[in-house]
Amino acid sequence: MSTMTMPFTKPHIEDRGRRVRVLFNGRFIVDTNKAKLVWESPYYPTYYFVKSDLDPSLLREFEKLQDAQVYDLVSGDRVAKGAVTEFTGNKELAGLFKVAFPAADAWFEEDEKIFVHPKDPYKRVDVLQSSRNVRVEIDGVEIAKTNKPRRTYMPLTDVRLDFLRPSETTTACPYKGVANYYNVVLPNGKIHKDVVWYYRAPLAECIQITGMAAFYDEKVDVWVDGEKQT
Secondary structure (H helix, E strand, O other), X not given: OEEOOOOOOOOEEEEOOOOEEEEEOOEEEEEEOOOEEEEOOOOOOEEEEEHHHOOHHHEEEEEEOXXXXXXXXXXXXXXEEEEEEEEOOOOOOOOEEEEOHHHOOEEEEOOEEEOOXXXXXXXXXXXXXXXXXXXXXXXXXXXXXEOOXXXXXXXXXXXXXXXXXXXXXXXXEOOOEEEEEEEEEOOOOOEEEEEEEEEOOOOHHHHHHEOOEEEXXXXXXXXXXXXXXX
């Protein structure tokens, strides 16, 4: 992922200029063209909204903080405790609220579903072809070897498929989409859970990694052009 140094201090607020919708319990509780991106930390932004973007009948008081009021989000028989925070005392954020991302069933920017958090307009994912040799081992057993790129997405034909077992784990990335996982079962029966992942249908900007396998470098031994990575 390519990044640039943030040219501003926190909290930083930008108008998003796109339609943002938040789905909860079968209805869009937020549907607005006035969403804002707020950097609470340097890592990624969070969606904030103006007070009129959310029906107050969906809110139930949960907790009063020094500079904010926290609400439960209530729709029908569904309750997401402490899911909505309205800011009152902070000068930059006063009058805005945010919805905890995991509390909603789905988020959409325009008509595209988004995952984990909004995409940061100051970051991008680069997908580049490479001819460097990469070898992956676990406990001394070679699991994969390829001349394809790093962080290492490689064709499944370069992976020892006889060691892979499907996992029920899924995770999501705002830049690549939803990932599925494999466990690795070594010849001695030892199981390494969720060390391999792949994207069945990645987002358009990363379409080149469709169906390719990646390994957690932190959990395996990796050699690139014959040199062990540390």
